[in-house]
Structures are given as C-alpha cells and as structure tokens.
Amino acid sequence: MSGFTLVIGNRTTSSWSLRGWLALKRTGADFDEVMVWFKRPETRAGIEAHSPSGLVPVLKHGDTVIWETLAIIEYLAELYPEAGLWPEDRAARAHARAISAEMHAGFAPLRNHMPMDLQNEFPGQGPGEDRGEGVAGDIKRICEIWRDARQRFGAGGDFLCGGFSAADIMFAPVVTRFRTYGVDLNPAAQAYADAVLDQPLMREWIEGALEEPPPGEVPD
Numbered sequence: 001m002s003g004f005t006l007v008i009g010n011r012t013t014s015s016w017s018l019r020g021w022l023a024l025k026r027t028g029a030d031f032d033e034v035m036v037w038f039k040r041p042e043t044r045a046g047i048e049a050h051s052p053s054g055l056v057p058v059l060k061h062g063d064t065v066i067w068e069t070l071a072i073i074e075y076l077a078e079l080y081p082e083a084g085l086w087p088e089d090r091a092a093r094a095h096a097r098a099i100s101a102e103m104h105a106g107f108a109p110l111r112n113h114m115p116m117d118l119q120n121e122f123p124g125q126g127p128g129e130d131r132g133e134g135v136a137g138d139i140k141r142i143c144e145i146w147r148d149a150r151q152r153f154g155a156g157g158d159f160l161c162g163g164f165s166a167a168d169i170m171f172a173p174v175v176t177r178f179r180t181y182g183v184d185l186n187p188a189a190q191a192y193a194d195a196v197l198d199q200p201l202m203r204e205w206i207e208g209a210l211e212e213p214p215p216g217e218v219p220d
C-alpha cells in the first residue's frame with residue numbers, strides 16, 4: 001500500500017476531482033478514495049474535514065496534505081517520473097505546463113455556463129446558440145490550444161504532447177463538456193476529443209459516473 005488517500009466529489013459533476021483522480025491513477029499507485037457527495041447538508045463539513053481550501057480534490061500522503069490540482073500533479077510527477085505526467089522533452093514540458101496553467105486559471109465563462117455533467121446531454125445547443133457571454137471565445141481559444149499543441153508536440157501519439165500527459169488531464173473535463181453540450185468541433189479537434197474519451201482511465205471514470213445516482217439524488 002502506497003499510503004495515498006484521494007478525497008473527491010461525485011464523478012458526474014466534479015471536474016477537478018476527475019483531474020486529480022486521473023493523475024493519481026496514471027501513477028499506478030494504490031490509493032484509498034474518499035467520496036464527498038455534493039449538494040447535501042453535510043457536504044461542506046465533509047470537504048472541510050479534509051481540505052484547507054474547502055475544495056476537492058485533496059491528496060493525502062502520510063502527514064502531507066496537498067490541495068490544488070496542479071500541486072497534486074507536480075507532487076505525483078516528482079514521486080513517479082516514469083508515469084510520464086509531464087512530457088520528457090523540455091520544450092514540450094514547458095508547453096504542457098503553460099497550457100495546463102492557462103486551463104487552471106482561466107475559462108470561467110465556460111466553467112460557469114457549461115458545467116460538467118457526465119449523466120446528461122443537452123443537444124441542440126449548437127455553436128449558433130447563446131451559451132452565455134464569453135463562452136464562444138473560450139471554445140475558440142481551447143481549440144487553438146489543442147491545434148497548436150498537436151501540431152508542435154503531438155506527433156508521437158494522439159494527445160496534446162504525444163502521450164497522455166497532465167495537459168490532457170487538465171483538458172479532460174472540457175472534452176466531456178463539449179460532448180455534453182454538443183459543441184461542433186473541426187475534424188482535428190474532434191479526433192483529439194475522441195482520443196481523450198476513449199482513454200481507458202477516462203472510460204473507467206465515466207462508467208463510474210453513469211452508475212451514480214443523478215446529481216442531487218444521493219444514497220442515504
């Protein structure tokens with residue numbers, strides 16, 4: 001047992017939990033999972049019992065408590081360099097870190113107006129539809145990021161910098177949002193999105209989400 005505990009929210013809607021879980025699963029390490037159900041009277045206390053920021057995911061490793069997804073990724077990348085969370089090539093690694101940081105810090109309109117929901121699809125909300133102020137710009141920038149990374153660093157595989165890396169982990173919830181909200185993508189962006197959705201760990205998370213009760217209806 002490697003002594004990790006990962007505290008997450010429910011799989012259907014917790015996009016940051018998906019990122020932390022993917023990063024930890026990529027290391028191959030065993031871990032215990034603590035799930036805090038969202039939208040319940042006890043949710044706040046449940047998260048605050050583990051998280052100094054009041055947010056999940058949180059990674060616990062012995063006495064070490066790590067919150068903030070990028071810090072979790074960096075911690076795991078140091079412990080498990082062989083997991084390839086960051087690309088080996090320095091330029092690709094810098095690029096992967098830049099786009100991961102951009103994802104982490106930005107795209108508030110997309111997050112607010114297109115929340116992750118792995119149990120539902122909202123068809124008919126095509127590109128001409130009004131998704132909310134700023135969302136179209138976010139989608140455009142994300143597609144640029146994907147195209148640029150794929151062109152410059154993606155030759156070795158199907159993902160942004162070739163192999164499945166932390167950059168793909170950071171964009172994975174966005175891929176699901178594009179599917180949920182029926183965003184039309186150009187063929188290259190769609191091929192990338194399909195590769196992410198077909199990644200085995202992504203499939204495992206989504207299968208778990210589909211087995212959950214609908215958000216708001218949680219088991220006693």
Ligand SMILES: N[C@@H](CCC(=O)N[C@@H](CS)C(=O)NCC(=O)O)C(=O)O
Pocket residue numbers: 009013014015016017038043044047054055056057067068069070104
């Ligand atoms: N900046 C944080 C964001 C974490 C975050 O926003 N987590 C959401 C879930 S996806 C949360 O814990 N929300 C608590 C709540 O809704 O009560 C990170 O990188 O981990």
